[in-house]
Amino acid sequence: xxxxxxxxxxxxxxxxxxxxxxxxxxxxxxxxxxxxxxxxxxxxxxxxxxxxxxxxxxxxxxxxxxxxxxxxxxxxxxxxxxxxxxxxxxxxxxxxxxxxxxxxxxxxxxxxxxxxxxxxxxxxxxxxxxxxxxxxxxxxxxxxxxxxxxxxxxxxxxxxxxxxxxxxxxxxxxxxxxxxxxxxxxxxxxxxxxxxxxxxxxxxxxxxxxxxxxxxxxxxxxxxxxxxxxxxxxxxxxxxxxxxxxxxxxx
Amino acid sequence: xxxxxxxxxxxxxxxxxxxxxxxxxxxxxxxxxxxxxxxxxxxxxxxxxxxxxxxxxxxxxxxxxxxxxxxxxxxxxxxxxxxxxxxxxxxxxxxxxxxxxxxxxxxxxxxxxxxxxxxxxxxxxxxxxxxxxxxxxxxxxxxxxxxxxxxxxxxxxxxxxxxxxxxxxxx
Numbered sequence: 409x410x411x412x413x414x415x416x417x418x419x420x421x422x423x424x425x426x427x428x429x430x431x432x433x434x435x436x437x438x439x440x441x442x443x444x445x446x447x448x449x450x451x452x453x454x455x456x457x458x459x460x461x462x463x464x465x466x467x468x469x470x471x472x473x474x475x476x477x478x479x480x481x482x483x484x485x486x487x488x489x490x491x492x493x494x495x496x497x498x499x500x501x502x503x504x505x506x507x508x509x510x511x512x513x514x515x516x517x518x519x520x521x522x523x524x525x526x527x528x529x530x531x532x533x534x535x536x537x538x539x540x541x542x543x544x545x546x547x548x549x550x551x552x553x554x555x556x557x558x559x560x561x562x563x564x565x566x567x568x569x570x571x572x573x574x575x576x577x578x579x580x581x582x583x584x585x586x587x588x589x590x591x592x593x594x595x596x597x598x599x600x601x602x603x604x605x606x607x608x609x610x611x612x613x614x615x616x617x618x619x620x621x622x623x624x625x626x627x628x629x630x631x632x633x634x635x636x637x638x639x640x641x642x643x644x645x646x647x648x649x650x651x652x653x654x655x656x657x658x659x
Numbered sequence: 660x661x662x663x664x665x666x667x668x669x670x671x672x673x674x675x676x677x678x679x680x681x682x683x684x685x686x687x688x689x690x691x692x693x694x695x696x697x698x699x700x701x702x703x704x705x706x707x708x709x710x711x712x713x714x715x716x717x718x719x720x721x722x723x724x725x726x727x728x729x730x731x732x733x734x735x736x737x738x739x740x741x742x743x744x745x746x747x748x749x750x751x752x753x754x755x756x757x758x759x760x761x762x763x764x765x766x767x768x769x770x771x772x773x774x775x776x777x778x779x780x781x782x783x784x785x786x787x788x789x790x791x792x793x794x795x796x797x798x799x800x801x802x803x804x805x806x807x808x809x810x811x812x813x814x815x816x817x818x819x820x821x822x823x824x825x826x827x828x829x830x
Contacts, residue, residue: 497779502776502779502780502783520665524662524666527662546666550666550669553669553670553673554669556673557669557672557673557676560673560676560677560680561676563680564676564679564680565782565786566779566782566783572757575680579677579680579681582673582674582676582677582680583674583677585673586669586670586671586673586674586677587670587674589666589669589670589673590666590667590670590671593663593666593667593670597662597663598663620681632689632690632758633758633759633761633762633763634690634691634755634758634759634761634762634767634771635762635767636691636759636767637755637756637759637767637770637771637774638691638694638695638755640748640752640774641703642748642749642752642774642777642778642781643777644703645703645706645745645748645749645781646777646780646781646784648703648706648707649742649745649781649784649785649788650780650784652710652788652791653784653787653788653791655712656787656791
């Protein structure tokens with residue numbers, strides 16, 4: 409029992425240290441201006457967890473801080489996805505098309521998430537509200553994971569630079585939201601996981617995500633800037649392939 | 660049960676995608692010299708010649724159906740291989756563009772943005788091009804005649820104009 413308590417504490421405190429370091433590095437490297445939403449998310453989660461460390465468990469204040477912090481974190485994490493997209497694609501007309509794709513995917517996922525929430529069985533009695541909150545979180549995580557799937561597929565498909573901070577942010581959220589979603593399903597629908605194990609797995613997933621963010625933000629990506637760009641025939645290739653595709657659409 | 664399957668499928672897909680993103684994303688291009696060493700020498704004119712419709716028509720006329728289908732499949736396979744190499748080149752150029760963006764020269768950064776944009780646009784076009792080429796590989800003899808939709812559209816347009824003329828006449 410003591411060992412479990414120790415593990416729980418360790419999994420709680422480790423991401424706090426990592427995120428404090430990430431926030432510090434972001435301030436030092438002027439990344440706060442570039443990623444304000446991710447910085448906001450980091451600060452909110454950090455402040456929430458630090459506050460919870462000093463509050464009495466099962467008090468009303470604890471519950472309020474926990475649930476308000478969670479709601480804010482989920483909203484900010486959805487905002488982070490769009491913030492990352494903005495930085496991954498240069499400001500050219502097709503960016504609007506890509507953003508539209510993500511919006512459409514998000515809207516579809518939101519409809520499915522709301523449908524799942526409405527059709528779910530919340531049980532009876534005092535546990536009803538708790539079940540509702542868990543299913544609400546599951547729906548939010550479902551939406552987040554669907555959006556991340558589209559974004560990660562775009563990043564992989566379009567061959568965007570692996571070292572980009574945005575890739576790290578998206579990857580971290582991808583790991584966390586996918587694992588949290590699976591765990592919530594195991595708890596809420598399949599009842600294969602107890603509440604204490606859900607908390608433990610959730611913390612472990614968050615640790616993984618924080619490690620990915622720390623890897624991207626704390627590591628110094630030493631890059632020698634290029635003096636000039638090489639001559640390429642990429643524009644010709646783009647035109648040739650575009651013409652071929654147009655030929656089909658014209659038909 | 661359906662929602663459980665959907666949720667678990669979504670979660671595992673996300674994890675697989677993250678894994679592939681972090682696992683296969685390493686690029687070893689650091690400067691112009693790396694590019695010169697690693698770029699694939701492929702000629703865009705050859706690619707255009709392979710997909711040229713006049714050439715295709717000529718082959719169709721000159722060969723038997725089975726011979727034509729076999730040759731056409733070989734041509735499409737070659738085109739797809741060339742696209743694969745061009746895609747790898749585009750990936751390396753995105754990396755170089757990123758490196759150029761980190762410099763202090765705004766003109767160079769602007770050109771780097773344009774290069775990255777072209778590379779991304781190229782990769783977007785590749786998605787459609789691959790789809791059409793794959794369809795052509797499965798159905799090498801497939802030719803789409805003048806679209807009936809287009810003909811219907813023209814007919815509709817004529818009727819609309821006629822209606823408009825009538826309305827103007829009434830006024």
